[in-house]
Every structure is written in C-alpha cells, then in structure tokens.
Amino acid sequence: MAFPQQVRIVEVGPRDGLQNEPGPIIPTDIKIELINRLAAAGIRHIEAASFVSPKWVPQMGDAAAVMAGIDRQPGITYSALTPNVKGLEGAMAAGVTEVAVFSAASEAFTQKNINCSIAESLKRFQPLIEQARAADIRVRGYVSTVLGCPYQGDITPAQVAVVSRELIDMGCYEISLGDTIGTGTPLKAKRMLEAVAKEVSLDRLAAHFHDTYGQAVANLYAVMEEGIAVIDSSTAGLGGCPYAKGAAGNVATEDVLYLLQGLEIDTGIDLQAVVDTGHWITRELGRANGSKVAQALGTCGR
Amino acid sequence: MAFPQQVRIVEVGPRDGLQNEPGPIIPTDIKIELINRLAAAGIRHIEAASFVSPKWVPQMGDAAAVMAGIDRQPGITYSALTPNVKGLEGAMAAGVTEVAVFSAASEAFTQKNINCSIAESLKRFQPLIEQARAADIRVRGYVSTVLGCPYQGDITPAQVAVVSRELIDMGCYEISLGDTIGTGTPLKAKRMLEAVAKEVSLDRLAAHFHDTYGQAVANLYAVMEEGIAVIDSSTAGLGGCPYAKGAAGNVATEDVLYLLQGLEIDTGIDLQAVVDTGHWITRELGRANGSKVAQALGTCGR
Numbered sequence: 001m002a003f004p005q006q007v008r009i010v011e012v013g014p015r016d017g018l019q020n021e022p023g024p025i026i027p028t029d030i031k032i033e034l035i036n037r038l039a040a041a042g043i044r045h046i047e048a049a050s051f052v053s054p055k056w057v058p059q060m061g062d063a064a065a066v067m068a069g070i071d072r073q074p075g076i077t078y079s080a081l082t083p084n085v086k087g088l089e090g091a092m093a094a095g096v097t098e099v100a101v102f103s104a105a106s107e108a109f110t111q112k113n114i115n116c117s118i119a120e121s122l123k124r125f126q127p128l129i130e131q132a133r134a135a136d137i138r139v140r141g142y143v144s145t146v147l148g149c150p151y152q153g154d155i156t157p158a159q160v161a162v163v164s165r166e167l168i169d170m171g172c173y174e175i176s177l178g179d180t181i182g183t184g185t186p187l188k189a190k191r192m193l194e195a196v197a198k199e200v201s202l203d204r205l206a207a208h209f210h211d212t213y214g215q216a217v218a219n220l221y222a223v224m225e226e227g228i229a230v231i232d233s234s235t236a237g238l239g240g241c242p243y244a245k246g247a248a249g250n251v252a253t254e255d256v257l258y259l260l261q262g263l264e265i266d267t268g269i270d271l272q273a274v275v276d277t278g279h280w281i282t283r284e285l286g287r288a289n290g291s292k293v294a295q296a297l298g299t300c301g302r
Numbered sequence: 303m304a305f306p307q308q309v310r311i312v313e314v315g316p317r318d319g320l321q322n323e324p325g326p327i328i329p330t331d332i333k334i335e336l337i338n339r340l341a342a343a344g345i346r347h348i349e350a351a352s353f354v355s356p357k358w359v360p361q362m363g364d365a366a367a368v369m370a371g372i373d374r375q376p377g378i379t380y381s382a383l384t385p386n387v388k389g390l391e392g393a394m395a396a397g398v399t400e401v402a403v404f405s406a407a408s409e410a411f412t413q414k415n416i417n418c419s420i421a422e423s424l425k426r427f428q429p430l431i432e433q434a435r436a437a438d439i440r441v442r443g444y445v446s447t448v449l450g451c452p453y454q455g456d457i458t459p460a461q462v463a464v465v466s467r468e469l470i471d472m473g474c475y476e477i478s479l480g481d482t483i484g485t486g487t488p489l490k491a492k493r494m495l496e497a498v499a500k501e502v503s504l505d506r507l508a509a510h511f512h513d514t515y516g517q518a519v520a521n522l523y524a525v526m527e528e529g530i531a532v533i534d535s536s537t538a539g540l541g542g543c544p545y546a547k548g549a550a551g552n553v554a555t556e557d558v559l560y561l562l563q564g565l566e567i568d569t570g571i572d573l574q575a576v577v578d579t580g581h582w583i584t585r586e587l588g589r590a591n592g593s594k595v596a597q598a599l600g601t602c603g604r
Binding site (some may be wrong): 218260264 | 429
C-alpha cells in the first residue's frame, strides 16, 4: 500500500451538482452562499459554475453573477466548466482562473451527447485550450464513462488512456476520470487506472466517481492504493449526469472525508462544517441528503 | 492482493433485519416467503429467526412457526440466534441445525445491554454451547462493536482478539466480527482483523459490517484483501442494532454481491433475484430499499 499523505478534494457540488437540479432555477445568492460556505469549511478547489448556453443548462444561466458574487479567498481555486470558446470568454470576463473541458472515453456517449466523434470533440477544444493557456488560465480535462457507458456498455482501459493522453498533450494540467454511471468496482477501477498511468503521470490524474451502485467509496480506496491523490466529490451527493440514465449520485464529499480521516490522510477540511453545509443546501433545495455520514452525524444547526 | 476465489454470504435480513422493524408484527407467512425467496436466489446460509423472549423482541415471537413453515432445501443452513439455553431448547425443538450467540468487544456495550461484564456474558454461554455441541448443532459467535462502541468510543484490536479467541475456545466454529455502529474505515478494519487473525485462523472469521457512514463496501473490500471469505449482509439493507443509537444500516446484500461480481469472486447467488426479493419485502414493509444497486437496477416485477 502506498496511500497518499494528502488528498486534494475538488468540490463539484455547485456546478455538477446544482446544474442537474430539477425544478425552479436556484437563486444566485443560494449558489454564492453554498460556495462561500464550502470555502470556509476548508475546501481549496471548488467548481463554481458552468459557462454554457442557458438554453442547454438553464440552472447555470447566472454563472457570471455567481462568480462576481462569491467572496474570493486567497489560495482557493474557483473553477468553471467551459464547453466552448464562447464559454471560455464568458469565464475570462468573470475573472475565472481555471476552466474545465468535458470529454468521454465512449464514442457512443460522445455521439449521443454532442453528435460528433471523440476525435472531432477534442479538435473543437484545441482553440479553447490554446486561448486559455495564452491567458495563463489552467485547463482541467474531464474524461467521462471511464468505467462503463450507458450506450455502449464496456469501455476498455486503453480507450480511457488514449483520450486522457490526448487531453494532456493538448495542454490540460490534470485529467479527472469519471465513472459517469457508477458501474465501476475496485478491480475495474484499478485496471483502468493502471492503463491510464502508463500514458499520463499519476500526479496528473483525479478520480471522479459516482455512487449509483454503492461502490464509489470502495473504488476511491482502491485507486488511492494505486496513488491517486485528487478526488472529485459533491457535498450531500448533489448531482449526477443529466444525459446518462440512472446516473444520479456523485459520491458525497462527507463520505469521502470520513474515509480519508480513517486512512489518516490530510485534507485540511472541517468535516462537520461540510456536513452542516450539506444539510443547509438540501433543506434549501427540498431534496434528500445523499451523504450517509451527514445522516449519521446530523447537524449542529449551522 | 490475495482475494478469496469464493465468498460465502450469510444473509441476516430475516433475523437481524426484521427484528428491528418498528410497527406491527410482520406476518409469519411474509417471513417464511422472504426466507424461501432468498434460498431460491442461491443464498446458502440464512439467519432465519431468533429464539428470544417475545417480551424483549416481539417481532421474533413466531420463530418456531417460521422455522416450521419454511421450505427447507438441502445444502442450505437456516440458523437462529439463541441468547440463552431456553432459546437453544426452542431452536432445537424447531429443528434448527445451527445457532448463534451474541457477544461484544466493548465492556460498556455489554454492561448497557445485558448488565454484566464480557467475561460473565461468555460464562453464561458455556452451557448453551456445550449443550448445542452435544446435539451436533454448530454454534456461530458474534462479536459486536469491533470497530467502535456507542458508549465507550474506541475499541482496541486486542479487545476484539481476546473475545474472539475465547468464543472459539468455547466451541464456536466461526466468529462474525460486527461493526455495530458502522464507524469503521478500511485501515481500522484491516488493523482489527490482523490482530484477531493472530488468535483465530482467518478461515474462521466473518465480516459483519454496517453502512451507517457509507464505508461498509470499502471495508469489506479491505478485509477481503486480507483474506476474509465470509460476509454477513442483509437484503435491501434491512435492520441494524436496536440498542445502538444511529446504528441503522446492515450493508445491503445486493451491494455486496455487485462488489463481488466486479472482483470476479464467485458466490453462486443470482443478484437480480435478490434485488427482486429486496423490492418485494420493502414494499411489504412499506420501508425504503437501502440498497443502491437495487435502486439502480430496479425490478423485473417478480
């Protein structure tokens, strides 16, 4: 075992979580408060918004207002998803210092979602990444469906490795490996990671796992055994993937923090503060809290 | 890694699960149908009842009728919990071939629950175990609170090892190590297991983990890495511990089976049949299904 001593949590609740909330648009001030609370809890990397057409994702239509409204703290990265150059320009105008692009290891998934091949989708990102890099903005790359695809089923580790390597070669500083439909299990996750690590250095890889089948915490444990030290998670388990059937369920930040505490891995994050934030946001949204740790610990009323 | 090639599932839903159901007494025929369905799904070991005073556990008052009513299949163990000699006699009269006794690694937990020391509680089991063994009835020993106690907090691995060894020396054939309040994490679980395995051979140990903090699947993965090949679980996550605050949440059999499939470990059990059984029993009880796999896979209507 070679567990990392420290793990960086990338909190995706404000973007990946909230963008999938059904019902009315969540008020901008709630989004801002969520981000400020997570920062106050000690989370150093928060995906705060998505600069995407409100026609496609109405819930993220106030991305610029959110970025303008948050109480930015030094040392904290507030990143945003940017699907295209127009999104990047919006993000830059809003003072975003890190953006993310979203790809997939599955041809079928890519065709279904954006109606082109993986190669074509990566080509479209080239000007975005170049423009971002020229402005000293870091670019993170998501690769989704790394442990299974809702349309084509199995994904070979080699497919994941190829796409990950291409995104790195194009200028991404880190690749977040997404188990979009949560069908992964520890052995599968390890095999995938081993293949990717042959193409991309381990310290440039992150795990973004969904808990749809209750395996996410075990999968994270397994990939940390292999040396993964960056984990994406969502407070209260907010979110999922709007395109993949049954893919609700980002792993809850609280449950990951509890795992990390038990493994004696440092994150610098106050678990109870995240628990309280999760209870607060789920009350605001009128949804169930998806974190078992949050349910077990309750709230101290903050 | 030295994963077992096969894992034996000990299904505890009909006993550990149903005994904690609040509300009206579950009809005997529902209990019988649950057990028969689980056996038909391929589960080889089912804890079917508890021969305990109905004054203490009213939900198990029909243990003899349940044992008489099930459609016993060859090769399947239908075991029962027996807290005392009177319970054993009831179980023997009902034709039970395996019984279980329940102890704890925590002095505080034992005092609180049965008002005596661990040593005293074990001494009380001596005549029960002797009488069972004389009648060729196998005795399984539960050790609860192995990864934390609701009253005294931390439990040392040495405490667990001592109690486990004593139960083996007294004649138990297997020790089921219970994380009663679900506070365990993988490293803690491994350290506990390593200590116990110095006193009791690994092939006589089982893991009985609760998912209160969302860690059970990861903990099972971790102890299987150490060689554990017997896992207690509860269909649909039925049950918990009636005495420990916040201790709802036996790990769901479905979620364990999904993990095992992914690890290419054989159980001989039909996952979809267990999923369907879980949906059926939770509908009958009017409670939520605690298995994420069951929620993701849905039901084919059986």
